[in-house]
Amino acid sequence: MTFQDSLSAAIFAGVVAIAVTLLIEKYGGAVGGILGTVPTTIVPAAAGIALASNNYSDLNTSLAIVPAGMLINGIFLVNWRILPTYFNDTEKIYTTLLIITFISLSIWSLCGLIILKIIQVSYDLSLSSFQIGLIGQILLTILGVVMSWRIGLTPRGKNKVNKYVVFSRGIMAAIAIGVAVWISGLGYPLLAGLASVFPAIFLTSMVALWISQGPSVPMGAVGPMILGGASVGVYAIVAMWALPNFGILLGSIITWSIAVIFWSIPCFQFVKWRQNNLLNSI
Numbered sequence: 001m002t003f004q005d006s007l008s009a010a011i012f013a014g015v016v017a018i019a020v021t022l023l024i025e026k027y028g029g030a031v032g033g034i035l036g037t038v039p040t041t042i043v044p045a046a047a048g049i050a051l052a053s054n055n056y057s058d059l060n061t062s063l064a065i066v067p068a069g070m071l072i073n074g075i076f077l078v079n080w081r082i083l084p085t086y087f088n089d090t091e092k093i094y095t096t097l098l099i100i101t102f103i104s105l106s107i108w109s110l111c112g113l114i115i116l117k118i119i120q121v122s123y124d125l126s127l128s129s130f131q132i133g134l135i136g137q138i139l140l141t142i143l144g145v146v147m148s149w150r151i152g153l154t155p156r157g158k159n160k161v162n163k164y165v166v167f168s169r170g171i172m173a174a175i176a177i178g179v180a181v182w183i184s185g186l187g188y189p190l191l192a193g194l195a196s197v198f199p200a201i202f203l204t205s206m207v208a209l210w211i212s213q214g215p216s217v218p219m220g221a222v223g224p225m226i227l228g229g230a231s232v233g234v235y236a237i238v239a240m241w242a243l244p245n246f247g248i249l250l251g252s253i254i255t256w257s258i259a260v261i262f263w264s265i266p267c268f269q270f271v272k273w274r275q276n277n278l279l280n281s282i
Contacts, residue, residue: 011174037228038264039235039256041177042066045196046239046255047248048181053189056244062193063240064129065119067136067233069197072111074143074226076199079104080206081147081222084215097210101203112194119190130240137233144227148271172200197232227267235259 046063053059083103087096122132176198183192202225209221238258242251 037225037231039231039259041201042196042232042235043252043256045177045181046236046243047252048177049189049192049196050243050248052181052192058189059243060129060240061123061189062196063236064132065115065136065190065193066197066236067133067140067230068115068119069112069136069194070229070233071136071140071143072108072115073197073199073202073229074140074147075111076104076108077202077206077222077226078143078147079107081219084219093210093214097207101207105203108199116190116194130237133233133237133240137230137237140226140230140233144223144230144267145270148223148227148274150274168204172204176200202229224267224271227271228264231259231263231267234263 046059049062050056050059053062080100083100084096087099119132176195179195181192183195205221205225235255238255239251242255242258245251246254
């Protein structure tokens with residue numbers, strides 16, 4: 001594993017990450033939340049970790065934590081729907097944003113430590129990487145459906161997101177993936193898997209949209225982003241089979257296609273169905 005491999009994965013992750021904020025801004029929280037959470041940064045992350053790993057067993061160990069990591073990201077996003085309701089002072093928008101960011105990241109870090117311990121115990125109980133990943137995916141799906149069931153209004157953005165904020169979003173995502181690949185090369189697959197799903201995309205999406213559009217747009221995107229983001233967990237589970245059997249390039253293409261066709265597209269239809277039911281009941 002070379003520095004160039006980590007850098008390549010980081011650059012690719014940063015470029016594809018920038019699109020999510022723009023999608024939510026253009027199409028609104030519901031549609032943008034799904035379209036913007038198709039597997040993107042997990043693709044170079046999984047490929048980079050595969051290159052960095054000594055064997056596919058280490059790769060599967062990293063991938064096993066991804067669904068649970070996305071579950072933590074779901075909890076992270078739930079904070080962005082609930083916490084703003086406790087802050088009514090519109091004149092202190094940046095103070096509120098800073099507080100919510102700090103609380104959300106603190107909760108994510110605490111949950112991350114707990115998840116790492118749980119997964120270590122799970123391996124001690126002889127559960128396979130696939131079983132661990134599947135359990136995390138089931139819990140993530142339940143959370144996504146619950147948060148998207150009464151989706152509410154998801155307005156489109158009326159203002160342009162500051163280009164410097166969007167650029168910083170790409171930088172954060174690039175750093176997260178680059179660090180994940182680097183950690184994997186050091187021989188810490190569990191930490192690498194958790195680092196690969198650090199909520200850089202979610203955090204910068206929430207912050208950028210909050211600053212440019214106000215809290216209503218990012219709050220409306222929470223449910224769809226959790227449900228759509230579960231496609232990353234699907235990608236990780238399928239990659240356990242596809243990458244060893246088809247190689248990194250073809251395996252990544254097959255895995256991405258399966259995740260989008262059998263998860264992202266049905267989730268998009270589900271969200272639109274829930275929105276239509278809400279509009280018809282008004």
